[in-house]
Amino acid sequence: MSRKGRRLFFIGLILSVFGLALGMILFALRGSVSLFLTPTELAERQLNAGARLRLGGLVKEGSVVKLGPQSITFVITDGTKDVGVSYKGIIPDLFREGQGVVAEGLLTSPSASGVSQLRADSVLAKHDENYMPREIAESLKKQGVWQGGSPPSSPTSPPRP
Amino acid sequence: MIIEAGHYALVLALALSIVQASVPIYGYWRRQSVLMDMAQSTALMQFVMIALAFAALTYAHIVSDFSLRNVVENSHSTKPMIYKISGVWGNHEGSMLLWVLILSLFGAMLAVFSRQMTQSLKSLTLSIQAWISAAFLLFILITSNPFERIGMPPMEGQDLNPILQDPGLAIHPPLLYLGYVGFSVTFSFAAAALISGRIDPAWARFVRPWTLLAWIFLTLGIAMGSYWAYYTLGWGGFWFWDPVENASLMPWLAGTGLLHSAVVMEKRDALKIWTIFLAILAFSLSLLGTFLVRSGVLTSVHAFASDPERGVFILLILVFFIGGSLTLFAFRASKLRQGGLFAPISREGALILNNLLLTTSCATVFVGTLYPLFLEALTGEKISVGPPFFNLTFVPIFIPIFFLMPIGQLLAWKRGDLLAAAQRMTAALVIAIGFGLGLAAWHGEPALAALGAALAGYLILGSFVDIFGRIFVSKASAAQVWARASGLPLSAWGTAFAHAGVGLSLLGLAATGWGVEKIVSVRLGDTMDLGPWRLALTKIEPRPNSNFDALVAQIQILDGNTAVAQIEPARRLFKTRAMTTSEAGIATLRMGQVYVTIAEQNADQSLDMRLYWKPYVSLIWLGGLVMALGGFLCLADRRLRIGLGKRAATKIKAHSDPDPQSMAAAQ
Numbered sequence: 001m002s003r004k005g006r007r008l009f010f011i012g013l014i015l016s017v018f019g020l021a022l023g024m025i026l027f028a029l030r031g032s033v034s035l036f037l038t039p040t041e042l043a044e045r046q047l048n049a050g051a052r053l054r055l056g057g058l059v060k061e062g063s064v065v066k067l068g069p070q071s072i073t074f075v076i077t078d079g080t081k082d083v084g085v086s087y088k089g090i091i092p093d094l095f096r097e098g099q100g101v102v103a104e105g106l107l108t109s110p111s112a113s114g115v116s117q118l119r120a121d122s123v124l125a126k127h128d129e130n131y132m133p134r135e136i137a138e139s140l141k142k143q144g145v146w147q148g149g150s151p152p153s154s155p156t157s158p159p160r161p
Numbered sequence: 162m163i164i165e166a167g168h169y170a171l172v173l174a175l176a177l178s179i180v181q182a183s184v185p186i187y188g189y190w191r192r193q194s195v196l197m198d199m200a201q202s203t204a205l206m207q208f209v210m211i212a213l214a215f216a217a218l219t220y221a222h223i224v225s226d227f228s229l230r231n232v233v234e235n236s237h238s239t240k241p242m243i244y245k246i247s248g249v250w251g252n253h254e255g256s257m258l259l260w261v262l263i264l265s266l267f268g269a270m271l272a273v274f275s276r277q278m279t280q281s282l283k284s285l286t287l288s289i290q291a292w293i294s295a296a297f298l299l300f301i302l303i304t305s306n307p308f309e310r311i312g313m314p315p316m317e318g319q320d321l322n323p324i325l326q327d328p329g330l331a332i333h334p335p336l337l338y339l340g341y342v343g344f345s346v347t348f349s350f351a352a353a354a355l356i357s358g359r360i361d362p363a364w365a366r367f368v369r370p371w372t373l374l375a376w377i378f379l380t381l382g383i384a385m386g387s388y389w390a391y392y393t394l395g396w397g398g399f400w401f402w403d404p405v406e407n408a409s410l411m412p413w414l415a416g417t418g419l420l421h422s423a424v425v426m427e428k429r430d431a432l433k434i435w436t437i438f439l440a441i442l443a444f445s446l447s448l449l450g451t452f453l454v455r456s457g458v459l460t461s462v463h464a465f466a467s468d469p470e471r472g473v474f475i476l477l478i479l480v481f482f483i484g485g486s487l488t489l490f491a492f493r494a495s496k497l498r499q500g501g502l503f504a505p506i507s508r509e510g511a512l513i514l515n516n517l518l519l520t521t522s523c524a525t526v527f528v529g530t531l532y533p534l535f536l537e538a539l540t541g542e543k544i545s546v547g548p549p550f551f552n553l554t555f556v557p558i559f560i561p562i563f564f565l566m567p568i569g570q571l572l573a574w575k576r577g578d579l580l581a582a583a584q585r586m587t588a589a590l591v592i593a594i595g596f597g598l599g600l601a602a603w604h605g606e607p608a609l610a611a612l613g614a615a616l617a618g619y620l621i622l623g624s625f626v627d628i629f630g631r632i633f634v635s636k637a638s639a640a641q642v643w644a645r646a647s648g649l650p651l652s653a654w655g656t657a658f659a660h661a662g663v664g665l666s667l668l669g670l671a672a673t674g675w676g677v678e679k680i681v682s683v684r685l686g687d688t689m690d691l692g693p694w695r696l697a698l699t700k701i702e703p704r705p706n707s708n709f710d711a712l713v714a715q716i717q718i719l720d721g722n723t724a725v726a727q728i729e730p731a732r733r734l735f736k737t738r739a740m741t742t743s744e745a746g747i748a749t750l751r752m753g754q755v756y757v758t759i760a761e762q763n764a765d766q767s768l769d770m771r772l773y774w775k776p777y778v779s780l781i782w783l784g785g786l787v788m789a790l791g792g793f794l795c796l797a798d799r800r801l802r803i804g805l806g807k808r809a810a811t812k813i814k815a816h817s818d819p820d821p822q823s824m825a826a827a828q
Contacts, residue, residue, distance in 0.1 A: 009505050014517055021521045021558060025528050028553035029546075033533075036543035054545055070680045070769055090680060090760050090771050104545075 034104060039081035042116055047107055054104045055083060055118055061097050076103060076118075087120040095123065164229065167217020168308035171258075174210035174265070175298040177203050181268075181291035185284035189357075197280055200287035201272040207294065208262075208269035215249075215262045218307050222249050228314040231255060231307045237320035237737055239708045247331035248321045253455065253471075254307035256334060260451070261297045263335070263342045268294065271346060271371075278367060285353035286346075293345050296478045304471045320708065320737035329389035337382030337409060341447040343375025344412060347419065348444035351437045352486055355493040360433050365426040368440065370796055372423060375443075376416045377792035383409050384785025392745050397678075397756050397773045399781060402551045407530040408450030414523035415443040418516045425509045428574060432509075434494045435516070441490060445483045446523075452479050458534060507577040511569030518562050525554040563616055563667065566660050567623025585626055586619075593618035604675040604776065613671025620664030624657045651798040659791025666784030672753075672777035679772045682763070688719075692774030694755060695719040701768060709733040711744075714759050714768060718748055725750060730757045730770070752777050 034052040037045070042055065055076055063075035071088045074097075085103050095101065105120035181203035188196025221229050222245050225238045235252040236245060244251075250259040268290045275283045301307070350368045354360040386409065391399040400406060419439040425432045452458070456472030503509050529546045537543050567589070571582035597615025601608065631653070632645045677692040688697040700715035713731040717724050728746030735742070746757045753776035760769035 006503070006505065010513065013505075013514070017517050017521050017558075021525055021554065024554045024557060025525055028550045029532065031549075031553075033544045033546045033550060036545060070682070088680075090758070090769060 036102075038078045039076060039083045039116075040078055042083060043081045047110065049107055049110050051107045052105070053107065053118075054102055055085070055120075056100070056102045057083075059095065059097050059099055059101050064097055076101060083116045083118055085118045085120050085123075087123050089121075089123070092123055163217050163220055164226065164308055164310075167214040167220075168306075170210040170213040170217070171298065171302065171308070174207050174214065174261075175295060175302060177207040177210060178291045178295040178298055181207065182288055182295050185288040189281055189285055189288075194280060197284035200284040200291075201275075204265070204268040204272040204287050204290070207291070208265040211258075211262050211265045211298075214308075215258055218255060218258060219246060219249050222246065225318065227316070227318055228310055229307075230309045230311045233311060233315055233318045235321050236318040237708060238317060240321060240326070241707065243328065243331060244321055244326045247328075248325070250334050251321050251325045251330050254301070254305045256338075257297065257301050257305055257455070258307055259334065260338055260342060261294055261301065263338045264290070264294050264297065264345055267342060267346050267371075271349075281357055282350075282353055282359075282364070282367075285356055286349045289349035289352045290345060293349070293482065296481065300471075300474050300478060304474050317737075320735065323709070323733065323735040323738060323740050323742045324393060326735075327389065327393055329385065329393065333382060333385045333389055336378050336385055340375050340377075340379025340382045340416075341409070341412060341450060343371065343378055344416060344440075344444040344447050346371040347375065347440040348482075348486070351440035352489060354437060354497075355486075355489045358493060358496045360437070360497050362427050362430050365423045365436065368436075369420075369423050369427065372416060372420050372440075372443075373792050373796045376413070376420055377789045377796070379409065379413050379416060380785055380789045380792065383413060384782045384789075387785075388782045392747055393742075396758075396771075397745075397775065399778075402529070402546075402548050404530045405450075405454055407526050408446075408453045411523050411526050411530075412443050412446040412450060414519050414526070415439055415446050418519040418523075419443050421512045421515050421519075425512050429503065429509055431503065432513070433497050437494065437497070438490065439516070439520075441483075441486045442520075445479075445486070446527075448479050448482060452476060453530070504576055506572065506579050508569065508572045508574045510577070511565065511572050514565060515562065515569060518558055518565075522555050522558040522562075525558065526551070529554065560616075563620055563663070566620060566663065567626060570624070570627045570656065570660065585630065586623055589622035589626055590619055592622055600672075607674045610671050610674025613674070614668055617664045617668035617671055620667060621661045624660035624664065628653060628657050652795045655791045655794030655796075655798065657791070658794060659788045662784045662787030662789075662791055664784070665780045665787055666782075669777050669780030669782075669784060672780070673775065675776050676778075677772075677774040680769070681772060682767045682769050684767050689772065691755065691772050692776070693720070694725075694750070694774065695721075696755070696757070696772065698768070701762070704731075706733075708737065709735045712759075712762065714746070714757075714770070716746060716757060718750070718755055726755070728755065728757060730759045732759060732761065749779055752779050752783075754778050 034054050036054045036056060039055065039057055042053070047053070057076040057078040060075040060077040060082060063073075063077075065073045067073065070090055071086075072091060073084060073086045075082045075084050077083075085105075087103065087105075102124045103118060103120040104122045104124075105118050108117040108119050181200055184203075185197045185200040188194070188199070218231070220226075221232050222236055223242070225232065225236055225245070227233050231252065231254050235248050235255075240248065248255075250256040268287060271283075271287060271290065275286075278286075347368050350364070350371070354364055383406075386406070387399045390401070390406075391397065419436065419442075422432050422436045422439055426436045452472075452475045456475050458472055529550050533544050533546055567586060568579075568582050571577075571585055572579070593615050596618040597611045600614050601611035604610070628646075628649065631649060632642050634641075634645075637645070679689070679691060681689055683689060683698050685698055685701060688695055690696075695718075697717045697719060698714060699717050700713075702713055702715070704711045704713050711731045711733045713729050716728050716730065718726040718728065726748035728748045730746030731744040733742050733744060734740075741761075743758050743760075746755075748755045753774065756773040756775060758771045760771075762768055
C-alpha cells in the first residue's frame with residue numbers, strides 16, 4: 001500500500017469508528033434515558049403510556065397497601081399532585097410513609113389523563129434520617145411541603161468513596 | 162499538640178511543594194544544576210511532611226479526639242478499631258489527605274528511582290508533580306481542613322456511615338487512589354517532555370513502568386470496588402454505570418490505551434504525540450473523577466459533600482491542569498519529531514486500532530456521564546442515563562476489541578500476516594465454540610450467554626496462542642518446553658495473562674444470563690429450591706454487637722441432601738444513626754455464588770428474602786485479579802525495570818559490557 005493509501009486508510013478508519021460511535025450515542029440518547037420528574041411536572045407533560053421515568057416525591061401518609069409478601073402499592077406526592085405506584089420486589093430498608101422516595105419504572109396510563117399510574121421496577125428510599133435526593137428536596141422546598149433540616153448539607157455518605 | 166503538629170506539617174508540605182514547583186523549573190531555565198537538584202530533596206521531604214500529617218489525623222481517629230470536627234462527624238468511641246483507622250479516609254477531608262499522601266508518595270518514588278534519567282527530565286517531571294500537589298494541598302487547607310477544631314467538644318461522635326463500616330473501605334480507596342494518582346506521574350512526564358521538547362524511545366521506557374503501576378492499582382481498585390458494591394448494596398449488581406464508577410472507568414480506558422501506545426513508541430519510535438496526549442488524558446480523567454466525586458455535583462448514592470466552595474475550587478484546579486496541559490500540548494506538540502506511518506496490517510496497526518476503540522469507548526462513557534449534568538445546567542431538565550444507554554454504545558465498541566485482542570498479539574511488527582494469524586486462531590476458535598455449545602447444553606437459555614461464553618473462551622485461549630507457538634516446537638522434550646517457557650520474557654507472559662483476565666471477566670459477565678433470582682416469603686424450617694441447590698432456613702436470631710444490633714437468618718445450602726455451605730444474611734440496626742443496613746449472605750460454590758438478602762421480619766414471623774444463584778460470577782473479579790497479575794509480570798520484566806535507561810546507555814557506550822554487570826546496574 002502506498003504512503004498516501006495508508007494515510008487514507010487510517011483516516012477513514014478513525015472517521016468511521018467515531019462516526020459510528022456518535023450515531024450510537026445519539027440513538028441511545030433518544031430512547032434509553034429516563035426523565036426525572038415530580039408528580040406536578042409529570043402532570044404538566046404529555047407522556048404516553050409506556051414512557052420510562054424516575055418519579056420522586058414523598059410517600060403519601062396512609063397510602064401504602066401491602067398486597068402480598070413482596071408486592072405493594074403506594075402514592076407518591078409532592079403536595080400538589082399524586083401518582084399511584086405499584087411495585088413488586090423487596091421494599092428498601094428505609095421505605096416509610098411521609099419520607100422521600102424515588103421510583104423508576106413505566107407509565108401505565110398517559111400522563112395527560114390526570115390519573116397517572118407508574119409500574120415501578122425499582123424503588124430507592126432515602127438512605128438515612130436526613131437524606132433526601134437533591135431534586136426532591138429542591139422541588140419540595142419550592143412548594144413549601146417539606147420542612148426539614150438542610151438535606152444538601154448532610155447527605156448520606158456513599159457506599160464507596 | 163499532635164494535631165497541631167500534623168496541621169503544621171501539612172502547611173510545611175505546601176511550602177515545600179511551592180519550592181519544588183518553582184525552583185527546579187527556574188534552574189532548568191537558567192541551566193543551574195544545583196537548583197534543579199532541589200527537586201529530589203523537596204519531593205522526599207514533602208512526602209515525610211504529608212505522612213506526618215496523615216499519621217496525626219489517624220492518631221486523632223484512633224484515640225477518638227472529639228475536639229476535631231472531622232472525628233466528631235465520622236467516628237464514635239464504640240466503633241471497632243479497624244473502622245477507626247479506615248474511617249480516616251471514609252470522609253471528604255481525610256480522603257483528600259490520602260489523595261495528596263499518595264501523590265507525594267509517587268513524587269518521592271520518582272525522586273528515588275530516577276537516577277538513570279537525565280537531570281532535566283527528572284527535575285521538570287518532579288516540578289510538575291509539585292504543581293499538582295501544591296494545588297491540592299491548597300484545596301485541603303482552604304476548603305477541607307481535616308484538622309479543624311470544634312469550639313465545644315461533644316462527648317460522643319456521630320459515627321461513620323454504616324455502609325462504610327466494612328473491610329472494603331480499608332482496601333478500596335487506597336487502591337483506587339494509587340491508580341488515579343499514579344497517572345499524575347505519566348502526566349508530569351508528558352508535560353516535562355512538552356516543555357523540554359525532547360521525547361524519544363527512552364522516554365517511553367521511563368513512562369511505561371509508571372503507567373503499568375497506575376494501571377495495575379486502578380484495575381484492582383475497580384475490581385475491588387465492584388465486589389464491595391456487589392456484597393454491600395444487597396441487590397447483587399456489580400456494575401451500575403453510576404457516574405462515580407464511570408469516573409474510575411474512564412481513566413482506566415485511557416490508561417489501557419496509553420499502556421499500548423507507549424509500546425509502539427518504545428519499539429517503533431512512532432505515535433509520540435498521541436502517547437503524550439493519552440498521558441495527559443488519563444490524568445485529566447482522573448482529575449475529572451475527583452471533581453465528580455468530591456464536588457457533590459452528582460446526585461448519586463455516592464455523593465459526599467455538596468459544598469459549592471469545594472466544587473468551584475476543584476473545578477478551578479481541573480481547568481488549570483487540563484487547560485494548561487492542553488495549551489502546552491497545542492503549542493509544543495508540533496515541535497516533536499513525528500514518526501513514520503505504518504502498514505495497517507501489523508502489530509502497530511492493531512495497537513492503533515486498539516487505541517482508537519478504547520478512546521472511543523471512553524468517549525461514550527464520558528458522554529453518558531456528563532450529558533445529564535450539562536443538560537440540567539442548561540435546561541434544568543433532569544434525566545438519568547442508565548445501563549440501556551451504555552449497552553447500546555459502550556458494549557458494541559467493546560465487542561470488536563474482544564475479537565481483535567488475540568489476533569493483534571499474533572501480528573508481527575511492521576508487516577503482519579492477517580491470514581496466518583487467523584489460521585493460528587482456528588484451533589482456539591473451534592474449542593471456544595465447542596465450549597459455548599457445551600455450556601448452552603448444560604445451562605440452556607439464553608443464547609446470548611452462550612455466545613458471550615464462547616467469545617470469552619476464544620479470548621482466554623487466544624491469549625496464549627502466541628506463547629503456545631513459541632514453547633511447543635515439534636519433537637521437543639518436556640525439559641526443552643520448560644526451558645523455552647521459562648526463557649520467554651516475563652512481559653510475554655504478562656500480556657497473555659492480562660488478556661486472558663479480560664476473557665475470564667467476560668465469561669463471568671456472560672454467565673449472569675444463566676442466573677436465577679427469586680423472591681420468597683419463608684418461615685423457620687422451610688426449604689426452597691434455587692438453581693441446582695436447596696436452601697433451608699434453620700435459625701432466626703437477634704445478635705447484639707458493640708455498635709449495632711443484628712437480626713441474623715441462618716440458611717443451610719444443600720446439594721441434594723448433603724449440606725455444602727451455611728450462610729448468615731443479616732440486617733443490622735446501627736444505634737447512633739438509627740439506620741439499618743442489609744448484610745448479604747454469600748457462599749461461593751463451583752465459582753458461582755449463592756447470594757441471599759433478608760428483609761424485615763413480617764408480623765406473622767415469616768421472613769421475606771431475595772435469593773440469587775449466580776453461576777461463575779466470581780470470575781468477574783477473578784478476571785480483574787488476573788489482569789493485575791499480568792500487569793505485575795510485565796512490571797517485573799527486567800527489560801522494563803525503572804532503572805533501564807542507564808543500562809541501555811552504558812550498553813551503547815561500551816558494547817563489551819558483560820551482561821551480569823549490566824543486570825546488576827539495572828537493579
